[in-house]
Ligand SMILES: [Zn+2]
């Protein structure tokens with residue numbers, strides 16, 4: 539075990555040496571915010587850094603042009619860890635979710651480990667996962683098998699507090715389209731009002747709301763509802779986003795929306811189409827890896843919120859990292875780059891993501907991720923426990939995992 543402590547000291551020193559590269563890379567991504575699936579320059583920059591340090595890099599994997607996979611093999615048989623990089627920005631707001639930091643810290647956690655690779659075993663992958671804010675690039679990468687031989691996945695997210703894990707909830711979004719027939723509004727019986735289909739669907743959901751489990755929330759927009767009140771709308775569309783603390787309950791609600799739309803379509807005699815966006819699953823905690831991250835925070839003298847204070851009822855954000863946590867043991871600490879009053883997706887948070895005051899913090903979270911990587915690569919018992927824990931949850935369909943709310 540002492541050996542592991544020594545290795546952690548060595549990798550932390552490597553991160554110190556890389557501090558300006560970490561900050562410059564993060565700053566360069568911040569300065570050129572690119573939207574999801576269009577992160578051409580950001581992905582190229584991250585890949586070029588990895589190449590510089592001897593990683594075997596493939597840009598554009600799993601059918602996604604701005605994804606990448608970069609691997610460093612120590613040459614000694616051992617576990618395979620995967621750092622998850624994000625680097626997409628938000629329309630108008632730029633890097634108001636701090637993904638510039640996620641991308642850079644993931645890459646340099648891997649690089650720091652590779653620099654002491656001769657003392658390690660196993661493989662280190664940095665996986666570039668585009669479009670977290672949109673379609674969820676991790677989902678096709680999971681489907682394409684990029685996590686099949688991964689033993690543990692590690693990432694971080696900048697936040698307004700520091701904690702070894704953060705609960706996130708399941709999210710589904712669907713687009714509903716009613717197609718009817720246009721007519722003059724003086725002769726509505728000659729047409730089929732598509733907007734009625736949308737209005738009834740939304741009213742139906744609002745009425746059913748009181749019967750949903752109390753963690754269910756939803757929002758909607760009417761994106762197309764006709765062109766003029768004197769014309770019966772022939773096409774009407776709406777988008778509906780639904781959240782629930784777990785994906786099994788979310789799917790029940792989404793099925794209800796489908797039934798509503800179908801029933802209403804036949805009632806108003808309109809054709810209906812429902813398009814489901816990929817579902818973001820809730821984050822599954824891995825207590826073994828959370829403990830490892832907590833110990834590494836403590837070792838660096840970083841104070842953090844205890845995991846059991848992270849109630850799902852307080853934090854209602856969603857991420858495609860949740861889907862990764864359903865396929866491999868994983869951990870995603872959060873790190874404070876702003877005061878508690880500043881929320882994600884605000885201009886203030888975008889400024890915090892480039893604020894020089896956070897340079898040390900960004901280096902520190904890189905250390906925590908690299909040190910946790912050493913735990914996974916070098917501590918057999920820890921990895922075995924993390925896997926046992928994960929397998930237990932998976933066998934139970936991820937129901938009643940720890941730190942979950944009880945309904
Ligand atoms: Zn975000």
Ligand SMILES: [Zn+2]
Pocket residue numbers: 635636637670695
């Ligand atoms: Zn984010």
